Amino acid sequence: MSNEDTAVRSAPDVHRLSRWLGEQGLPGGDGDLVVARIPGGSQNQLYELRSGAERLVLRAAPSHASPERAARMLREYELVRALAGTDVPHARVHAATTDTGILGQPFYVMDHVDGWSPMQGGWAAPFDTDLEARAGLATQLVDGIARLSRVDWRAGGLEGFGRPDGFHDRQVDRWLSYLDSYAFRELPGLEVAADWLRTHRPRDYRPGILHGDYQFANVMYGHGAPARLAAIVDWEMATIGDPLLDLGWALIAWPPEGDDMTESRYLDYAGMPSRDDLLEHYATVSGRGVEDIDYYVILARFKLAVVLEQSVARAAASGGDPRVARFDGIVLELLRKAAELTRSTSLT
The missing domain is CATH 3.30.200.20 (Phosphorylase Kinase; domain 1)
Known part of the structure; x- marks a missing residue:
C-alpha cells in the first residue's frame, strides 16, 4: 500500500x-x-x-x-x-x-466504473494498434451524447436546472463579457468568429441536456474490443441548453477539416471514422438534424478558447505556470480555425 x-x-x-x-x-x-x-x-x-x-x-x-x-x-x-x-x-x-x-x-x-480513460496514457489495447477497433471508440463517443439528447429532462426533475430559453442569443456576448474580465492580449480570429455566430444561429433549436465539455477526456470505455462506452463522466459544466453543442465540442479537431490542429489534439486520430459518418450516426440515434453542425463547431472552438484564455492570463500575470503552457497555443489555434471555418462553411 x-x-x-x-x-x-x-x-x-x-x-x-x-x-x-x-x-x-x-x-x-x-x-x-x-x-x-x-x-x-x-x-x-x-x-x-x-x-x-x-x-x-x-x-x-x-x-x-x-x-x-x-x-x-x-x-x-x-x-x-x-x-x-x-x-x-x-x-x-x-x-x-x-x-x-x-x-x-x-x-x-x-x-465505481470498471473501465479505462484515454487520459490514462492514450488508447488502451487493442485500440492502440487495431485501427478498425479504434474507429468504434469514436462511434461510441458520439452515441453517448446522441442518447443523452433524447432524455426527457423535464420528466427527470430538471425543470429550472438551466435557462434554455434564448440559449443561443446569449452565447457570444456572455463569453465576450467573461473574456473582458481578464483579457490581456489581442486574439486574432475572435471577432470574426463572434460576428459570424451572431448572424448564423441554428434554425431548429430543441432544448435538452448539455454535458458542456464533451470529449474523449470525459468518457470511460469498457475493457477490450469491441468498443463500448462505459460512462460519461465530469458533469460539472452540464446544463439545459442545445445538445448539439456537445457534438460540435466532440468534433472540434476532427479530420479532415481539423487535421492541421496540432495544438488541440491530445490523441492519435488515425483510423477514426469520417465526420460525415459520425454525423449520420448521431442523427440516426438522436433524431436531431445536423445540418448546422459547422455553427456548433465554431461555437465550441470560440467558447473553449475563451475558457482556456483565462488560465493563460493568470499564468502571464503570475510569471508563468508550466501546467498551462500549452494553452497559449491551443487558444490561438482554436480561434484561427473558428475564423477559417466561418469562411469555408456552406451555411448561409
Missing part, C-alpha cells in the same frame, strides 16, 4: 466519512473503509472507497473551492441522478451532502 493510501486511511476525517456512509446504508460504514486518491482531474477530487469487495467513488469539490464552485458540485449530482433509468452510460449516484464537517467540502458518492 502506498504512503498516500496509508495517510488517507488513518486520517480522522475517514472515520467521519465511514460514519456518514453507514447512515446512508452504503458500504464502508462498519469501520473497514479504505480510501485511496484517484489521480487525474484538476478541477475536483476523486477517491476510491473500498470496503471488502465493494468499491465506490467519492467526488468532492477542491478544498479551496468557492461557495459557487461547491454549489456546482451538487448541481452535478442532481443532473446525474436524473439519468437513472435512462440508456445513457453513467456512474449511478447514491448520496450527496453539503455538510462540510465530514471532509471539509461538499461531495457525492457514485458507483
